[in-house]
């Protein structure tokens with residue numbers, strides 16, 4: 001075991017240590033708000049080409065580290081690379097978002113590849129991680145990630161993003177065996193994918209369940225909690241000691257007990273919950289991540305400074321990783337990100 005004082009700050013927080021200054025990184029930290037990202041993306045051609053170009057994907061991952069010296073770098077990729085690797089068609093419409101071939105019948109499902117067969121397609125992502133482990137500063141933790149089965153399924157069933165995940169809820173009601181089979185395939189593929197990311201150098205992995213908030217009651221248990229529990233159990237068996245961050249976005253009251261029930265080392269909080277409430281009900285069980293509203297990166301000023309201090313103070317009694325409650329938006333001002341980082345790190 002390394003001397004705790006020399007260990008990376010993010011890993012210390014994930015191990016349960018309460019730090020004077022919490023580590024910080026930001027969801028979508030490599031993104032369109034940065035001019036250097038826009039330049040590299042133009043060089044790559046389009047977003048998917050950037051994801052599968054290991055050199056350029058590593059470059060955009062490093063850009064926000066150079067600018068802000070964040071405590072963690074997150075692999076540049078997308079949660080929809082898994083459907084792509086399973087054989088769905090995937091493309092991105094500029095200004096609109098992802099489009100996919102849909103899985104709504106047994107015959108669509110029958111065309112998908114098996115979970116163990118995703119690796120050839122995803123090899124460039126693993127190469128990105130290997131480059132990053134060589135090039136990142138010693139103090140920076142490398143985070144890998146995947147989408148949670150439910151969230152990825154919502155895109156595969158609808159063929160695009162949806163405001164209320166209506167098509168996925170409809171398939172769940174109309175053809176439960178097919179829906180369960182799809183969740184099962186995604187659960188196994190995610191285990192394979194994250195396990196290979198760890199082999200390639202990811203020191204932490206995060207599971208993004210962006211649409212967990214639309215699962216209620218038993219559905220939350222069966223399709224948010226249970227797949228996360230299975231993924232984490234398999235990863236802990238194969239890679240003991242690699243921490244897992246779970247992000248059941250907009251889970252609300254369901255954040256309570258989520259870490260214990262799934263085995264996650266940290267729960268990431270969106271900004272719809274008050275930090276004071278989350279400190280009392282969620283952080284009592286271990287590390288939490290979050291949860292500043294991304295809008296502050298657009299508006300800045302005293303409100304930003306006050307909110308950084310409020311969140312830091314609310315979570316100061318336990319392990320905490322400072323982050324936004326969701327991804328930074330393209331209209332954010334890079335100066336406001338610097339203001340957030342400097343405010344957090346000031347004495």
Ligand SMILES: Cc1c2[nH]c(c1CCC(=O)O)Cc1[nH]c(c(CCC(=O)O)c1C)Cc1[nH]c(c(CCC(=O)O)c1C)Cc1[nH]c(c(C)c1CCC(=O)O)C2
Nearest residue numbers: 027028029030031047074075076077078079097208210327
């Ligand atoms: C739902 C989801 C997706 N992707 C992701 C989620 C879950 C998290 C969340 O809720 O935001 C996760 C994601 N997407 C991206 C990352 C990279 C790591 C990071 O910087 O956080 C991560 C972790 C890059 C990206 N993924 C995407 C971009 C923008 C692409 C571009 O135009 O350059 C980036 C930087 C595109 C994307 N990818 C996705 C959508 C709906 C879109 C279009 C919306 C948009 O354009 O912002 C699917």
